[in-house]
Amino acid sequence: MTLMLLLDDSQELSIVVIGLSFCSYLLLKKKQPKRITDPLGITLVIGGPLTLATLSYFVSSFLGVFVTVASYFGILTLLAITYRTSPIHPLANYPGPALSKVSKLWAIWVLWRGKQHLVYKELHELYGDVVRVGPNELSIRHADAVQSTLALPKGPFWDNRSDPPSLIATRDLAVHAQKRRRWNRAFNSAALKDYEETIREKSKEFVESLGKRVEQEIDLNEWMSYFTFDFMGVMAFGRDFGMVKGGSDNQELSHLIEGAVLFETMIAHVPWAVPIFHRFPFFARAENRLVAFGVTNVEHRISAGSNRRDLFHFLIDEDGLESVKPSKGTVISDALVSIIAGSDTTATALVAIFYYLLLNPHCQTRLRREIQSVFTNGEDPLDFTKLAHMSYLTGCINEALRLLPPLSSGAQKYISDDSSGFMAGPYFVPQNTAVFVHPFSLHRDARYFSPLPEVFWPDRWIPPSERQYPAGTSDADFILNTTAFIPFSGGPASCAGKSLAMMELRAITCILLHYFQIEIADTDKVTGWENTLRDYFTLQRGPLPVKLHWLS
Numbered sequence: 305m306t307l308m309l310l311l312d313d314s315q316e317l318s319i320v321v322i323g324l325s326f327c328s329y330l331l332l333k334k335k336q337p338k339r340i341t342d343p344l345g346i347t348l349v350i351g352g353p354l355t356l357a358t359l360s361y362f363v364s365s366f367l368g369v370f371v372t373v374a375s376y377f378g379i380l381t382l383l384a385i386t387y388r389t390s391p392i393h394p395l396a397n398y399p400g401p402a403l404s405k406v407s408k409l410w411a412i413w414v415l416w417r418g419k420q421h422l423v424y425k426e427l428h429e430l431y432g433d434v435v436r437v438g439p440n441e442l443s444i445r446h447a448d449a450v451q452s453t454l455a456l457p458k459g460p461f462w463d464n465r466s467d468p469p470s471l472i473a474t475r476d477l478a479v480h481a482q483k484r485r486r487w488n489r490a491f492n493s494a495a496l497k498d499y500e501e502t503i504r505e506k507s508k509e510f511v512e513s514l515g516k517r518v519e520q521e522i523d524l525n526e527w528m529s530y531f532t533f534d535f536m537g538v539m540a541f542g543r544d545f546g547m548v549k550g551g552s553d554n555q556e557l558s559h560l561i562e563g564a565v566l567f568e569t570m571i572a573h574v575p576w577a578v579p580i581f582h583r584f585p586f587f588a589r590a591e592n593r594l595v596a597f598g599v600t601n602v603e604h605r606i607s608a609g610s611n612r613r614d615l616f617h618f619l620i621d622e623d624g625l626e627s628v629k630p631s632k633g634t635v636i637s638d639a640l641v642s643i644i645a646g647s648d649t650t651a652t653a654l655v656a657i658f659y660y661l662l663l664n665p666h667c668q669t670r671l672r673r674e675i676q677s678v679f680t681n682g683e684d685p686l687d688f689t690k691l692a693h694m695s696y697l698t699g700c701i702n703e704a705l706r707l708l709p710p711l712s713s714g715a716q717k718y719i720s721d722d723s724s725g726f727m728a729g730p731y732f733v734p735q736n737t738a739v740f741v742h743p744f745s746l747h748r749d750a751r752y753f754s755p756l757p758e759v760f761w762p763d764r765w766i767p768p769s770e771r772q773y774p775a776g777t778s779d780a781d782f783i784l785n786t787t788a789f790i791p792f793s794g795g796p797a798s799c800a801g802k803s804l805a806m807m808e809l810r811a812i813t814c815i816l817l818h819y820f821q822i823e824i825a826d827t828d829k830v831t832g833w834e835n836t837l838r839d840y841f842t843l844q845r846g847p848l849p850v851k852l853h854w855l856s
Contacts, residue, residue: 400436418838448729454795459716470637490618563590649710699762
């Protein structure tokens with residue numbers, strides 16, 4: 305007997321529509337779609353025959369298709385909402401905004417506003433250490449959960465990125481470890497020693513260009529980007545982009561990176577839809593231009609070669625240490641990652657350091673005294689052995705990274721469906737759950753950083769004998785839990801270039817304060833600079849207007 309004969313009346317039709325919708329929901333829930341073909345396949349297999357079978361119940365085919373499809377998807381949506389907000393959901397015991405439990409559209413809206421670092425911090429203050437921020441996603445603010453959580457594989461946020469995926473988009477831990485070998489060689493102690501001369505050259509060039517603009521208002525945010533882009537251009541592609549010399553972003557790199565990162569981060573909340581958006585040039589315009597930029601520069605570096613062991617030397621495995629050479633596509637993906645991760649995040653850290661030094665001139669004065677005591681007789685402050693042992697310098701850098709970690713909302717991890725669950729510190733996280741530690745909240749938690757967790761106080765990082773306590777505080781108030789300090793993430797996916805980044809931060813901070821007095825050029829813009837930040841995975845920054853004066 306055919307399905308048509310079974311459907312004697314509208315009541316039976318409704319039962320069939322509801323039943324098949326329920327079956328579709330169970331399949332989608334179990335399969336956890338990663339590509340558009342997953343939900344489409346289930347929908348076509350179940351919804352297609354259902355639609356055809358119901359057409360005879362309507363006066364027109366159009367009306368039949370519309371009503372059946374609307375009913376089918378309406379019931380699917382209702383089932384999803386009911387389950388996600390029900391007490392039987394695995395994350396039902398974890399609090400969070402009602403809308404976040406229903407759909408990832410809530411997270412997309414928070415991201416679009418650019419204030420997710422502040423929103424998640426407010427949620428943790430309201431709900432506690434674990435907040436449900438998605439139907440199957442948790443944000444964690446607890447030091448005991450840091451190491452174990454960061455050791456997890458990456459989450460579906462990273463699905464369907466570049467093909468082949470870059471190092472940071474590789475979810476499989478074994479594949480990631482294999483790729484990471486090239487990066488580890490690029491940042492071992494011998495390689496870092498080789499990079500010192502490049503940092504010296506670019507730092508002196510930076511001072512020379514800024515020296516032509518003393519007594520003028522400049523945007524320190526832009527200039528920090530010029531430096532980091534030029535430096536990473538030399539490191540990743542063997543070519544200087546000429547931004548520092550020209551005083552402009554002649555490659556439009558900042559614009560391209562901001563557009564590409566925002567686009568990728570928005571659609572990453574719905575991983576199965578990523579390939580769809582990639583097919584539309586309107587949506588992927590910035591990303592496509594950035595990829596084209598990477599292709600051009602990789603081809604130039606390959607053809608031109610290099611007389612120095614730069615980062616690209618290791619990414620392309622010019623020493624021939626890998627059993628299988630990385631493909632050109634892999635090298636392009638990794639080179640672009642090095643530009644974004646090595647330039648944009650380092651620029652954010654540099655601007656943050658000087659932002660806090662501008663707001664705390666006594667800290668700027670104290671740091672300059674340390675620089676002058678270490679580097680005497682007019683020598684350039686670019687001895688990296690000395691830089692690494694300057695306690696107050698390290699304190700200022702760490703404190704800026706604590707208050708404004710470049711990846712303020714962290715990176716998503718995942719507990720897979722073949723797991724029995726996971727203990728994130730004292731909290732149990734069930735399988736099929738995405739989870740992330742929220743650095744911006746963690747770094748400002750009084751349980752781990754006291755006194756004054758919301759205040760720039762570099763002394764918390766220096767030896768007790770040198771520490772100067774703010775008025776009304778003492779050693780009895782002091783807490784420093786370095787486990788909760790994760791500006792470079794942690795675990796197997798921690799920042800590969802951390803040591804190089806710290807070399808840059810030390811060198812630029814010291815050489816600028818060695819040669820220049822730096823003062824606020826626009827009080828309102830500088831004091832309100834933190835309000836200009838937009839958290840789109842990386843931090844997009846507003847202007848920081850300053851004036852430089854030569855030190856006598």
